[in-house]
Amino acid sequence: MSQISFIPFYTLVRHVEYEGGDFLGNFSSLEAVFAYLDQLDGFLMEDWHPEASDLEVLDSHDTDKHGVTSGWDLTGPAGVSFHIYACSVGAA
Numbered sequence: 001m002s003q004i005s006f007i008p009f010y011t012l013v014r015h016v017e018y019e020g021g022d023f024l025g026n027f028s029s030l031e032a033v034f035a036y037l038d039q040l041d042g043f044l045m046e047d048w049h050p051e052a053s054d055l056e057v058l059d060s061h062d063t064d065k066h067g068v069t070s071g072w073d074l075t076g077p078a079g080v081s082f083h084i085y086a087c088s089v090g091a092a
Contacts, residue, residue, distance in 0.1 A: 004090040008069075011087055012036065017079035024082075033084055037074075044077035058083065 010033050015021040027033045030052065037050055058071035067087045074082040 006088045006090050008086065008088050011085040013083045013085070015081045015083065021083075026087075030084070037082070042080070045080075048077045050074055050076070055084070 010027045010030055012024040012027065012033055013021050014024055025036065027036065034050060034052070055072035055074055058073055062083070063069075063071040063085065065085070067089055069086045069088055071083060071085045074084065076082060
């Protein structure tokens with residue numbers, strides 16, 4: 001019988017007011033998420049430099065998904081926001 005290891009990762013989703021959301025990727029750490037956000041192009045994005053202190057914890061309704069252990073909301077510029085989900089999956 002093999003032992004299952006749990007692998008953590010972070011999923012980033014962008015939400016644009018009145019347009020919907022899109023999946024931006026999975027990342028190995030929160031630092032990698034912030035590095036990605038720091039290089040994003042778009043309206044007012046070049047002047048926006050988010051930090052971990054800007055994160056707001058999502059309520060359990062937003063994180064009640066299979067594999068999600070916690071999540072955060074990050075308000076960006078010009079009607080853009082981001083959800084970051086901490087996830088964990090098992091691998092044998």
